[in-house]
Amino acid sequence: MKTPKKRWMVIILVLSLIYLIGNSVSIYRNIELLFQHLPEEYINYSNLYSLDDAFSNSTLETDKFKSIYNEQVVWVNDSLIAITVHTKDSLTDKTNVSWYKINLKGELMDSITFRNEYVDNIDSYLINQDKNYYSTWLMDGDVTQKPFRLIEGGKLLEKEEADVYLKDAVYSNSDYFYENRNDFENEKRFKKHVVYKHNEWFQFYTKDDLQLTVNRYYSNSDLEFKDIGELVYFYKKDWYGDHFPDFTLYINGKDPDHWTGTSFLNLKIKDEILKIQHYSKKYVDDSARKMPLDVYEGLNQNFYILKMEIDNGHTFYLIK
Structure with a gap:
């Protein structure tokens, strides 16, 4: 007859064997690690996050752009591409956005920065929907802020009228705006619609409860x-x-x-x-x-754009 001590020893041995068999792969993999060394x-x-050091010992010419957001690099036209970069302003803690134009030789041609503005690029335009303007800088270098054409002098359009302007639009979006804001008794809310169609930017207004189909998910072709x-x-x-x-x-x-x-x-x-x-x-x-x-x-491998997350x-x- 086995004594209690021997029974416990048998149980411990069996459990140990079960543990070793059940973890044999893991044990082998960890032992294997003990015998490796870095060539x-x-x-x-x-x-990867210190590539400046690698380029400092290289004959390659580099320009570096760092953004706090994930960005696209997009075609502007047949001869230009653009890099978008968002940065934090160290003095105001506001977000700035910059565009850099690069030709097909890989040369940095021009740049523009908007400070504390939400500016987006749609097709080859830069637009600010809050301030109701667009810019053709990406295409021709013109920094003029051109206003969206206001339809019907700002009259509130009915659905049938609005649908005519939205039909076949490349891009459209809507947002609310207010009259007499912060005046509870007289405050009124409306909708502003911004539309890009036939190479023209315009806007029109409707009542705030009018439901229209918009095409806000337009994006440029990413490289x-x-x-x-x-x-x-x-x-x-x-x-x-x-x-x-x-x-x-x-x-x-x-x-x-x-x-x-x-x-x-x-x-x-x-x-x-x-x-x-x-x-x-x-x-x-x-x-x-x-x-x-x-x-x-690049098309002729005469330049490269390296993108790191x-x-x-x-x-x-x-x-x-």
């Missing part, structure tokens, strides 16, 4: 950015995989088994290779999570 050839790769970097090495740091026992409910889904570590990327730009490293994941099928970095190649914004490098 010397990857020691001097530049961190085609690609992931052209070559992943040459992945340095594994930690293993994350199934373990036993597992009491996790995975309410928000389960990330596949993977390592975390550092991806080492070779990015060929013209005749140079940028060597970049970045914290990343690698899965058991040998695929690695994509770096937050994409590249647009950083926090909630973008950093661009114009490379010649």
Whole structure:
């Protein structure tokens, strides 16, 4: 007959075996990490968020643009593209927006900044719907703020009249405006509709409860950015995989088994290779999570635009 002590030893041994078998893959993966080392050839790769250092040791010419928001790079016309950048004004804590025009040789041609204004680009126009103006600066360099044409002198249009102006519009949007605001007894609310149609900008007014179909989701054609970097090495740091026992409910889904570590990327730009490293994941099928970095190649590969996602914004490098 087994003594209580021996019974407990058998139970502990059985549980230990079950634990070891259930976690054999995880144990093996973690032991494997103890025997790896970073090859010397990857020691001097530049961190993704410190690319200024990489370019400082390069013959490539670069211009850097940093935005606090995710931005598009868009075609303006057959000879120009534009980069949009939002920044915080250090003195006023307001948001400024700038546009940079680049020709198809990769040369920075001009720029314009609007301070503490909500200005958007629709087609090749810059518009401010709050202040009721548009600008043709993207097309011709004219900084004049041209007013939207006011329909019917500001008369409130009925639905049938409004639908005529909205029909076939490339872009339209609506917002409320007030008369006698902050005067509770006399305050009145109306709708202002801004419309882009047949290369013309105009606005008209309706009652605030009039429901009209608008086409506010217009966007310019974004340039085609690609992931052209070559992943040459992945340095594994930690293993994350199934373990036993597992009491996790995975309410928000389960990330596949993977390592975390550092991806080492070779990015060929013209005749140079940028060597970049970045914290990343690698899965058991040998695929690695994509770096937050994409590249647009000029038509004749005479210039490049490198786009990086950083926090909630973008950093661009114009490379010649």
